[in-house]
Amino acid sequence: MSVQQRRQYDPEFKRHVVLITEEPGRSVPEVRENLGISVDLL
DSSP states (O other): OOOOOOOOOOOHHHHHHHHTTTTTTHHHHEEEEHHHHOTTTT
C-alpha cells in the first residue's frame, strides 16, 4: 500500500487562482476543474 503525498501550492500559484476566480464570467467550479484542484481545497 502506498502513501499519497499532499500537493503543495506556492503563494504565487494561490494568488493566481484567486485572481482567476475574481474575473467576470469565471466560476469557482470552472477554475477548480481546469486546474485540477479538489472541491475541498478551493
